[in-house]
Amino acid sequence: xxxxxxxxxxxxxxxxxxxxxxxxxxxxxxxxxxxxxxxxxxxxxxxxxxxxxxxxxxxxxxxxxxxxxxxxxxxxxxxxxxxxxxxxxxxxxxxxxxxxxxxxxxxxxxxxxxxxxxxxxxxxxxxxxxxxxxxxxxxxxxxxxxxxxxxxxxxxxxxxxxxxxxxxxxxxxxxxxxxxxxxxxxxxxxxxxxxxxxxxxxxxxxxxxxxxxxxxxxxxxxxxxxxxxxxxxxxxxxxxxxxxxxxxxxxxxxxxxxxxxxxxxxxxxxxxxxxxxxxxxxxxxxxxxxxxxxxxxxxxxxxxxxxxxxxxxxxxxxxxxxxxxxxxxxxxxxxxxxxxxxxxxxxxxxxxxxxxxxxxxxxxxxxxxxxxxxxxxxxxxxxxxxx
Numbered sequence: 001x002x003x004x005x006x007x008x009x010x011x012x013x014x015x016x017x018x019x020x021x022x023x024x025x026x027x028x029x030x031x032x033x034x035x036x037x038x039x040x041x042x043x044x045x046x047x048x049x050x051x052x053x054x055x056x057x058x059x060x061x062x063x064x065x066x067x068x069x070x071x072x073x074x075x076x077x078x079x080x081x082x083x084x085x086x087x088x089x090x091x092x093x094x095x096x097x098x099x100x101x102x103x104x105x106x107x108x109x110x111x112x113x114x115x116x117x118x119x120x121x122x123x124x125x126x127x128x129x130x131x132x133x134x135x136x137x138x139x140x141x142x143x144x145x146x147x148x149x150x151x152x153x154x155x156x157x158x159x160x161x162x163x164x165x166x167x168x169x170x171x172x173x174x175x176x177x178x179x180x181x182x183x184x185x186x187x188x189x190x191x192x193x194x195x196x197x198x199x200x201x202x203x204x205x206x207x208x209x210x211x212x213x214x215x216x217x218x219x220x221x222x223x224x225x226x227x228x229x230x231x232x233x234x235x236x237x238x239x240x241x242x243x244x245x246x247x248x249x250x251x252x253x254x255x256x257x258x259x260x261x262x263x264x265x266x267x268x269x270x271x272x273x274x275x276x277x278x279x280x281x282x283x284x285x286x287x288x289x290x291x292x293x294x295x296x297x298x299x300x301x302x303x304x305x306x307x308x309x310x311x312x313x314x315x316x317x318x319x320x321x322x323x324x325x326x327x328x329x330x331x332x333x334x335x336x337x338x339x340x341x342x343x344x345x346x347x348x349x350x351x352x353x354x355x356x357x358x359x360x361x362x363x364x365x366x367x368x369x370x371x372x373x374x375x376x377x378x379x380x381x382x383x384x385x386x387x
């Protein structure tokens with residue numbers, strides 16, 4: 001008896017080994033319960049946890065007159081009938097006379113014996129194996145032991161298949177996110193190195209060369225080349241040190257001042273918040289891209305004497321950037337400039353993606369208010385400190 005038991009388990013294990021989807025597993029299980037255990041009827045259910053149902057998925061016997069097709073498949077509420085009760089309790093049962101069990105639900109025909117075993121692994125119930133026989137007292141403790149072992153093998157195989165599918169889906173999701181992030185970075189680079197900025201900066205440098213201001217020309221050319229290298233390097237990086245980010249922000253604003261004939265001025269400061277923070281790391285291309293949009297929008301109204309007071313407050317958990325933008329006249333941010341509005345929406349997509357996949361919780365606010373000497377725009381951008 002023991003040898004036969006082991007041989008049957010080995011057969012089931014080998015038979016299920018090559019199966020790569022749940023349908024093949026369940027149909028193979030139902031077929032072998034008939035062929036190897038001598039049963040006349042076997043139905044395999046899977047648990048639909050979302051709808052709290054047991055759903056017939058495979059069968060051998062009267063329920064499948066044609067190969068891999070169920071005759072009038074049924075769904076049972078978890079807790080209803082014998083199969084539903086076993087799915088709820090997780091405990092196998094033998095019913096020696098179904099006519100005396102009020103839980104019994106007749107499917108295609110009345111059968112007096114029923115054995116019902118949960119397909120369970122690590123406290124997760126995946127389904128139920130349900131076998132019936134027209135003869136009362138047909139199923140034995142030996143049948144129960146054997147079917148329980150087979151159900152365990154089946155549960156492990158189902159878990160393996162689902163884990164592999166989840167892993168593949170996660171890999172696909174991460175690849176899709178990676179491609180989306182790269183696309184956003186390329187769009188960001190295209191925005192930061194747009195022809196207007198590049199050509200105007202180079203024309204201004206050329207002007208210094210032609211007017212014999214070689215020192216200024218070399219200074220600005222060096223700044224421009226460092227900025228371009230920084231942008232290209234950041235395509236492969238997810239983070240950047242705040243020190244380097246501020247250095248490149250200063251370079252960017254310096255070139256934009258040159259490009260716009262000193263139409264604006266700026267100051268950058270950094271201070272420490274709570275706790276001693278030696279270093280700060282922030283998500284890359286967020287601050288730079290935002291300032292690209294901000295400067296293009298601010299310069300769109302061609303107002304002179306604009307001023308940006310930029311401050312960074314660093315704490316152990318976050319880096320907060322605050323910007324006060326003063327201007328003689330000011331439109332609501334991006335509202336009257338469709339091309340700039342499109343750019344800020346693209347930046348917001350980048351923020352939303354980072355918040356979604358990295359849980360960065362990046363937030364920003366922009367408020368406009370009248371000032372005695374013009375208009376004042378207050379901007380706050382809060383980033384995680386990833387150091």
